[in-house]
Amino acid sequence: MRVRYQMRRMLKNMPGGSSWRRSTKRPSRLWIAVPAIAGIASVTTLALIAQPEQEVGGGTAEPTIGQVYFGGPDKPAGVLRDLLLAKVRATPPGQSIDWATYYFLDSELAQALIDASRRGVKVRLVVEGDPRLAGANSGVLAMLRQAGLSNGLTIRRELPAPLDALSGKLHAKIYAFSWPRPVALVGSFNPSGGVDDDSAAIVREIGDQDRGHNVLVEITGRGLVEALVTHVADLARDGGAISRFGMTQNRVVRDRDTQLFFYPRLHTDIVEEELDGLGAGDRLWAAISHLKGKAVAALEGAARRGAAIHLVVHDTERRVPQDAVDRLTAQGVEIRRYRHADGLPMHDKIFVIERRDHWISYFGSLNFNRNSRFLNDEVLVRSTNAPLALALLKRFADIDRELDRQQVIAEPAIRSLGGKVRAAR
Known part of the structure; x- marks a missing residue:
């Protein structure tokens, strides 16, 4: 991208940015540290100012947004989780499911993901291991750990105090499917319904997401879906947390009328x-x-x-x-x-x-x-x-x-x- 090229030129032209490498004398630690610190500051400033855009439309005429799904007291209980459950069960071998979510208490939905993995679906699931209500995800995570999802499970770990107060949570809700066509559902819904007594107590505390107001919007633009799937893969690779300092994390992904912003970000x-x-x-x-x-x-x-x-x-x-x-x-x-x-x-x-x-x-x-x-x-x-x-x-x-x-x-x-x-x- 042009922004990356400009950043490289800017860092190269900084004092010490490249000339010190040609010196026959061993550079002092300060001489190395100053351009390094300046380089970090320049990258940070650039991300704050530029927010590099990545255009992913590719000249296609397909719409960027598909169906919009709502949950709420006026809808059947569990309508959004039933939507996800049906899509998981319908996914055939050789296809893929990529999810990132915060609360996950729904054991039937977890079992559907396990079954999908066993029949040959590539399942990648990233889940918060330490939500605000501690232990809320423990039951489903125990199920998923035992099944393994063919190494497709990533649980974001809690950092020790005092770092835990600054680490944030995996709060994104991304539900991507490759079949029958690539789509990603993005919105506010957590699959946090449960059927046992412990889950019922948790639901009373965090709110009944299966019956309350929530939304999932179907992203259909192929480049946008690919960016969301890649983001889930990056979360899985990095243990469920991504640094805010990377240019990839700070980019704006655009397909015509729709843009994606990933957090944490500098801007x-x-x-x-x-x-x-x-x-x-x-x-x-x-x-x-x-x-x-x-x-x-x-x-x-x-x-x-x-x-x-x-x-x-x-x-x-x-x-x-x-x-x-x-x-x-x-x-x-x-x-x-x-x-x-x-x-x-x-x-x-x-x-x-x-x-x-x-x-x-x-x-x-x-x-x-x-x-x-x-x-x-x-x-x-x-x-x-x-x-x-x-x-x-x-x-x-x-x-x-x-x-x-x-x-x-x-x-x-x-x-x-x-x-x-x-x-x-």
Whole structure:
């Protein structure tokens, strides 16, 4: 890539970058250390400024986004895990399954992966070994360890204290399948349902992901799918954690209307910078499970500049502090907490933005808090795909309607965007 070439030229032309190698005298440690430190700083600065783009479209006309799947109280219980289960069971010998996930308590789904491996499917699975609720994955991981998955299992290990506080978690949710055509499902869903008493207690603590609000979006652009599969392979190779300093980790993978961002990365403010550009006449709808810190400030700024912002957030203050709600309300943001009679979670992380008649969507595993921005392994997707924006906006309206709103505020936008999508077909 051009950025790599420029980086090599920049480092080569730095004092000591190459000339010291030609010297007949042994260089001092300081003379070696100075360009090395400067080189690291230059790479860091370059990644922060440039964010090299990797175009993977390859001239194809196939869409980048396929089906959008939702879970929630209005859907059959387990609809997203049943989707994954059916795809695993349908995968024939010689094909591949590549997954990375955070919570994994579903023993039936784990057994399906074991069975797939035994019948000749290449299964690569990377799982967090130390989720926030310690031991939550222990039962399924014991099953998977015993089976081995033909060396396809990687469990991200916990680091010893105090390093554990800075290590982050494997929080990405990637479910890629090579058959019947290459696709990758990306979003917020963890297969965290369980059937025994211990699993039931864990589900009560973390929320019932099989019945609560979640989303999985089908990525169909071949280059994007390959990038996601490669990312799972890199996670497996590196023990479930990837350094933020590599150029590959900091690249933006683009196929026409859709971009992938992998975390941890040096440049973290992807959504926040989008929000910084919003003002009068722009509109935003978002269903967000975790909201703290810089994202709150960016939303405040957008509201002050005149953007119309409508949010549904999780009901717990651990995920969304009341101070954040009060600050946003003071700026005119319409924000409501999602509360369900059965305690079901609203685990979505979706943004839909209308800006000067253009539609932008964000989704993925990224929570809008410190750990996700700076520590965790995450996936964030940005897309200007209009059918995707329409599907996410309709889902926001469904959640809005569930909260007993008299007038669903997204309905006029849905009618307008729906007409444009139909006209484009």
